[in-house]
Amino acid sequence: MRDGAQIILGAGRYIQTPGAAALTGREAKLFADRALVVAGRTAWEIAGPDVEKGLRESGVEYKVHPFSGFCSETTVGSIVADARTYGAKLVIGVGGGKCMDASKLAADRLGVRVVTVPTTAATCACYATVCIKYDDTGTPDCNEYCSQPVGAVLVDTDLLSRRSPSRMLAAGIADAMAKYPEIDFSIRFVKGWDITIMPVSALQVAKSNTEKYFADAAESVRDVAAKRLTPVVDDILFTNLALTGLTSQLSSGSKQLAIAHGLYDAVSKLYKPQRARLLHGEIVSAGIPVQLAVNGYSEEYIEKNIRFLKELGTPTCISDLGIEPTEETLEAVLDFIFTNVGIDEPGLQRQIRREFARVMK
Known part of the structure; x- marks a missing residue:
C-alpha cells in the first residue's frame, strides 16, 4: 500500500520543441534568479550558447559547474558545496544521464528546484525522479529518489536531432x-x-x-x-x-x-x-x-x-x-x-x- 506516500509523476513542466534550450532562462526565472549550471564539457559545447543566451535575456545570474565522472556522493557533494558558496537558488543540469542525476540529487540536498536540459536521448534521467548513484570508480551503488519532481524539462529537438549522435x-x-x-x-x-x-x-x-x-x-x-x-x-x-x-x-x-x-x-x-x-x-x-x-x-x-x-x-x-x-x-x-x-x-x-x-x- 502507498500509505499516503507522495506520488510523483515526473516533471512539473515538460517542453519539447526546436530551440527549447534557449528557453532555459524563462523557465529558470519561475523558480529563482540565481542558478548553478551543472554541465559536462561536450554538453556545454553543444547547448551552452543557447542556455547562456536564455539566462542572460531573462536576467538570471549563473555560474557553470563543470561535470565529469559519475553521479557519486563525491560529485554530488561538490555540486552542493559550489551552489552554497555561490548562493544558488536553483540547479540547472545540462548533459546526459549521469549529469542529470547528479544535478537532481544536488538540488534535492539543497532544498531547491532543478531544471534539466538533456543533450542526449539515451536515458529518461532528465524526467524521472529516481537517480542512479555510483561510487567514484563507476560501480553502481544504489538508487535514490528525489523528494520533488523536476521543475522543468527542456527538450530541444533541434539539438537532439542535429547535434547529438x-x-x-x-x-x-x-x-x-x-x-x-x-x-x-x-x-x-x-x-x-x-x-x-x-x-x-x-x-x-x-x-x-x-x-x-x-x-x-x-x-x-x-x-x-x-x-x-x-x-x-x-x-x-x-x-x-x-x-x-x-x-x-x-x-x-x-x-x-x-x-x-x-x-x-x-x-x-x-x-x-x-x-x-x-x-x-x-x-x-x-x-x-x-x-x-x-x-x-x-x-x-x-x-x-x-x-x-x-x-x-x-x-x-x-x-x-x-x-x-x-x-x-x-x-x-x-x-x-x-x-x-x-x-x-x-x-x-x-x-x-x-x-x-x-x-x-
Missing part, C-alpha cells in the same frame, strides 16, 4: 525496450511488490512504447544520422524521455530492475574498460534476449526483438560488449545479478542460467 538515440531506445519485459518480470517474480494500478499501468505504457518502437524507431535513428528532425524523430524523443520516464515513476524506478539492467550493473562493476566505451542502453540491450526468454515469451517474439536491436545497431550478445563469453564470465555475471536483483529461488536461477546461453556468444 544517432548512437545516443539508439541506446535510449534499447534502454526503453527493456522496460516492458523487466516490469513484467518484476511483477511476477520480484519480492516486495505491491500490485496496484501503478505498476500495472507502467506495464501497459511500456508495452505501448515497445509497439511504437517496432513501428518507427529504426526510421528515427536513420533520420538523426542524416541530421533530420522529422515527426517520427519527435515522437521517438518523447517516447524515450517522457513516456519511458513515466513508466519508471509508475513502477517505482528501481523496482523494475531485473536481468537486462542487472547485466548493466554487473558489467559496470566487473568489466570497467568495456563499460567506459559503451553507453548505458547498449549494455542493457545485450541482456534483453535473456529477459524475454526468462519471461516465457515466444521464440518468434524474441527473434523479432533481436532483429530489431541489430537494426538499431545495439548489442545482442556478450561478445558485442567486448567481453569474452567464457564460463568464468557467465558465473561472475550471474552471481552479481542474483545477488543484486535478489533472485534466490533455485528454479528461477536455473532458468536464468539456461537462457543466458542465448547471449554467451
Whole structure:
C-alpha cells in the first residue's frame, strides 16, 4: 500500500520543441534568479550558447559547474558545496544521464528546484525522479529518489536531432525496450511488490512504447544520422524521455530492475574498460534476449526483438560488449545479478542460467 506516500509523476513542466534550450532562462526565472549550471564539457559545447543566451535575456545570474565522472556522493557533494558558496537558488543540469542525476540529487540536498536540459536521448534521467548513484570508480551503488519532481524539462529537438549522435538515440531506445519485459518480470517474480494500478499501468505504457518502437524507431535513428528532425524523430524523443520516464515513476524506478539492467550493473562493476566505451542502453540491450526468454515469451517474439536491436545497431550478445563469453564470465555475471536483483529461488536461477546461453556468444 502507498500509505499516503507522495506520488510523483515526473516533471512539473515538460517542453519539447526546436530551440527549447534557449528557453532555459524563462523557465529558470519561475523558480529563482540565481542558478548553478551543472554541465559536462561536450554538453556545454553543444547547448551552452543557447542556455547562456536564455539566462542572460531573462536576467538570471549563473555560474557553470563543470561535470565529469559519475553521479557519486563525491560529485554530488561538490555540486552542493559550489551552489552554497555561490548562493544558488536553483540547479540547472545540462548533459546526459549521469549529469542529470547528479544535478537532481544536488538540488534535492539543497532544498531547491532543478531544471534539466538533456543533450542526449539515451536515458529518461532528465524526467524521472529516481537517480542512479555510483561510487567514484563507476560501480553502481544504489538508487535514490528525489523528494520533488523536476521543475522543468527542456527538450530541444533541434539539438537532439542535429547535434547529438544517432548512437545516443539508439541506446535510449534499447534502454526503453527493456522496460516492458523487466516490469513484467518484476511483477511476477520480484519480492516486495505491491500490485496496484501503478505498476500495472507502467506495464501497459511500456508495452505501448515497445509497439511504437517496432513501428518507427529504426526510421528515427536513420533520420538523426542524416541530421533530420522529422515527426517520427519527435515522437521517438518523447517516447524515450517522457513516456519511458513515466513508466519508471509508475513502477517505482528501481523496482523494475531485473536481468537486462542487472547485466548493466554487473558489467559496470566487473568489466570497467568495456563499460567506459559503451553507453548505458547498449549494455542493457545485450541482456534483453535473456529477459524475454526468462519471461516465457515466444521464440518468434524474441527473434523479432533481436532483429530489431541489430537494426538499431545495439548489442545482442556478450561478445558485442567486448567481453569474452567464457564460463568464468557467465558465473561472475550471474552471481552479481542474483545477488543484486535478489533472485534466490533455485528454479528461477536455473532458468536464468539456461537462457543466458542465448547471449554467451
